[in-house]
Amino acid sequence: MSALVAFDLANPGAPKHSKPAPDRLISGDPSYRTWENAAAGQTGIRTGIWEATPGVTRSIKGGTWEFCTILSGVVLLTEDGGETRRFTAGDTFVMRPDFVGTWETVETVRKVFVAVS
Template identity: 55%
Template sequence: MTLLKTVITNPSTAPRESKALPERLIAGDPSFKTWAQDEAKDGTVRTGVWEATPGEVRSIKGETFEFCHILSG
């Protein structure tokens, strides 16, 4: 078993669309698209592609480690 996942940077499936939660919104009106490519049993996205429109939100990660590779923007 390997922990490495191949990320499809141009997915052909429809994304899950969402907006910033009001309690996390700092500025603007950002919206998000998420293409999950690997999910945990609880529905948490472990690997995928995420896209956002301009805006500023407060991120709450707690003990979660996150690796992010910016493709553009």
């Protein structure tokens, strides 16, 4: 197995389909697709492509760091007690383990992510 993993953004393969946990859903009926490119076993590192349709959910990172680059779409992130931030294609951000707030997908969003737990 190669130690070099390429992301094929044009043809990522078959995704895993999911929905938000009921206790995290605030509004809408968002659905998710995840193309996990690499997971480093028991190290808690995951990478891939993630997509969400419009809706608002509660985002609680717990013990996870997440680095994201938005490929397409529009998302509004609001940290509890903070201002709303808008992210669109080309924007990059990190959510620290203590992030708690709302994730609002305004237009179907697709991102590349690296998550470390």
